[in-house]
Amino acid sequence: MTNCSSQLPHPNSAPIDTMSNLTESAILDCLKDINDPEIGRPLSELGMLKRAAANDDGSINVDIDLPTHAYPGRERITDAIQSAISAKLPEAGATSVNFTATVQGVDSGGKIGLQVKNVIAVGSGKGGVGKSTTAASLAYGLKHFGAKVGLMDADVYGPSIPHLVGAKGEPNIEERQTSQGHTISRIQPIEHDGLKLMSIGFMIQEDQAVIWRGPMLHKLLTQFLQDTDWGELDYLIIDLPPGTGDVSLTLSQLLGLAGAVVVCTPQKVALLDAVKAVSMFNQVKIPILGIIENMSGDIFGRGGAKEAADGLSIPFLGEVPSDADIRIKGDDGQIAALFETDNPAREHLLHVVENVAIQIAKSIMETPRMPTLEII
Ligand SMILES: Nc1ncnc2c1ncn2[C@@H]1O[C@H](COP(=O)(O)OP(=O)(O)OP(=O)(O)O)[C@@H](O)[C@H]1O
Ligand SMILES: [Mg+2]
Structure with a gap:
């Protein structure tokens, strides 16, 4: 409030x-x-x-x-x-x-009993552009404004959310009796800085490589969404892995997402990455909220992502400068510190967060939500 x-x-x-x-x-x-x-x-x-x-x-x-x-x-x-x-x-x-x-949302996870108003996926056409940093920043930013927020790491091959936000712990599994007398297991998300977090990184050693086959990946993500006690959330941010459309396909089968945020770097070739990401989200029927330019103003220049957004007729959600402090804070598990009043990244990040939130509100108030995709 x-x-x-x-x-x-x-x-x-x-x-x-x-x-x-x-x-x-x-x-x-x-x-x-x-x-x-x-x-x-x-x-x-x-x-x-x-x-x-x-x-x-x-x-x-x-x-x-x-x-x-x-x-x-x-x-x-x-x-x-x-x-x-x-x-x-x-x-x-x-x-x-x-x-x-009162955050507007349309029953994002109604089909699987998730009480989340808006699920937002953060993806890109290629790796290393700052998806995880952006996903964590969106979560902290929305919480900063007063929303109830969860952050889920869907990058099961290279989970980075626990490290970025400096969260440790192993999720508790609680056994519960249903009204029909069945026992069900519920995973308790890690609560950290007022956010609810879930990542495979909380369940494996940091240096442990995990190989997931398609069906296992689908099952794990379903568990993360369906069997985790997220409670009532205004926003659940999902950090996607680079490249593959598998995870996005699973998400769109399970949820009616508010949409995807595409992260791009400023190079001219950003257009190609953006086209790739947008076409992937289109294929799996996840609406696109817009494009963010990350690492703006570094040796690769500035403005490529905005051009890409304009070229694709997609909203441009703002730019986050290339800033050594963003990298350092991420490496130190201190993404939260980017929102301290004297941090130079703060205004940029908050502006992007506002644009994402408004884009969702607009899409809800203007058009009905896309239906959940039927399993192919
Ligand atoms: N705006 C920025 N300024 C400077 N460094 C940044 C910025 N955004 C991200 N980084 C750094 O770039 C690196 C990659 O960021 P991040 O892990 O968020 O990317 P990613 O797209 O999630 O990567 P992956 O595809 O491997 O999942 C990290 O070291 C991070 O600290
Ligand atoms: Mg990542």
């Missing part, structure tokens, strides 16, 4: 006897055409305009429920509401806008 109020005294503060005009319906009517600055449709139609009330002194309270905690347009909404009330209800006093957030 996020609260943020602001007040502007109205120059013609109203006398008490004109208050009778300030009914809830009159106030709501005067706000009905205000567009959400991010989604571009009226707040009233989007269900974001929750309540409006006039107090005895003529001051007004408006309650807005945002579709995500990571919402960048609070001030713009406040300004638009205050301007509309001053212009159309001159008898009103100061207006304060109170924000809450």
